[in-house]
Amino acid sequence: MSDQLVYAMEVFLNGLMAGVLYALVALGFVLIYKASGIFNYAQGVMALFAALTLVGIMDGQVPFAHLINAMFGTELHHFGWHLPAVVAILGTAAVMVLLSWMVQKFVFRHLVGQEPIILFMATIGLAYFLEGFGDIMWGSDIKKLDVGLPQGINAWIDNVTFNIFDYGFFIDNLDIVATVIAAILVFSLVLFSQYTKQGRAMRAVADDHQAALSVGINLNFIWVMVWSLAGFVALVAGIMWGTKSGVQFSLSLIALKALPVLMLGGFTSIPGAIVGGLIIGVGEKLFEFAIGPMVGGATENWFAYVLALIFLVFRPQGLFGEKIIERV
Numbered sequence: 001m002s003d004q005l006v007y008a009m010e011v012f013l014n015g016l017m018a019g020v021l022y023a024l025v026a027l028g029f030v031l032i033y034k035a036s037g038i039f040n041y042a043q044g045v046m047a048l049f050a051a052l053t054l055v056g057i058m059d060g061q062v063p064f065a066h067l068i069n070a071m072f073g074t075e076l077h078h079f080g081w082h083l084p085a086v087v088a089i090l091g092t093a094a095v096m097v098l099l100s101w102m103v104q105k106f107v108f109r110h111l112v113g114q115e116p117i118i119l120f121m122a123t124i125g126l127a128y129f130l131e132g133f134g135d136i137m138w139g140s141d142i143k144k145l146d147v148g149l150p151q152g153i154n155a156w157i158d159n160v161t162f163n164i165f166d167y168g169f170f171i172d173n174l175d176i177v178a179t180v181i182a183a184i185l186v187f188s189l190v191l192f193s194q195y196t197k198q199g200r201a202m203r204a205v206a207d208d209h210q211a212a213l214s215v216g217i218n219l220n221f222i223w224v225m226v227w228s229l230a231g232f233v234a235l236v237a238g239i240m241w242g243t244k245s246g247v248q249f250s251l252s253l254i255a256l257k258a259l260p261v262l263m264l265g266g267f268t269s270i271p272g273a274i275v276g277g278l279i280i281g282v283g284e285k286l287f288e289f290a291i292g293p294m295v296g297g298a299t300e301n302w303f304a305y306v307l308a309l310i311f312l313v314f315r316p317q318g319l320f321g322e323k324i325i326e327r328v
Helices: 003-036 043-059 065-072 085-106 116-138 155-165 173-195 197-207 209-214 219-245 249-265 270-290 303-314
Strands: none
Touching: 003 043, 003 173, 003 197, 003 219, 003 249, 003 270, 043 085, 043 116, 043 219, 043 249, 085 219, 116 249, 173 197, 173 219, 173 270, 197 209, 197 219, 209 219, 219 249, 249 270, 249 303, 270 303
């Protein structure tokens, strides 16, 4: 087997792992859009805010410490504790649920029935608010997130592939864990939407709000539930990305990488988010490997958007999206 083919196999596997991380962010978009028709531009910032909150709770950081010290001349920074990762994750999940409830109650509850562009602009405002609020609350310095997930090269895969190909594949343990967690999360969401009362109500709201109201479904409850699920997905994505690259404000830009994923998989399909993420992840890695050296490299920055543009031309609803048919 040629060396180039072996290298391509390694790149393919790493692309699958990267695609799962993209799909994790895209899941939050799909959940909210499917139930309420709102394209939540703030999903990436929610992942950032969740990661910031998790680090702050784990390290015992005093919220708004810089603001309090500036106002009262104190030197408060930490409470003096270091919580276990599990406890901190549960606390952060509670914060994200509370945040979701407040967003629904104080923002989107008052925008029911408005034009989609108004709802979209509201999510842009929410994104900038959360980014600034997170800065004031936890500070803007780059933070290290360590919840005990394994990192570094997987020795078993390295040894097996070296024995077979005389070349060890570099596969990160964190990417493997992210793949497993994403698979469990997607499977759980599919089961929830198909076989639970709340999941069926969510699908009913997605199909027709007025019809759902007529059979007694509480729209406010469903929307809070959906935003809470999206907040939980943002927490998982924030943990994975924060562990991988550190908790910094550029983390919010992962939302931009989720847009091509949604265009490929469809805005209303949970499995589509996963498939779209895998296509983008594998495609950009293989394209960089095969074509990048010929065009000067850095193709990963734009490949996903070009691929999404092609899909918009030939299949605007995505691979798994519902085809829109209108009578004229």
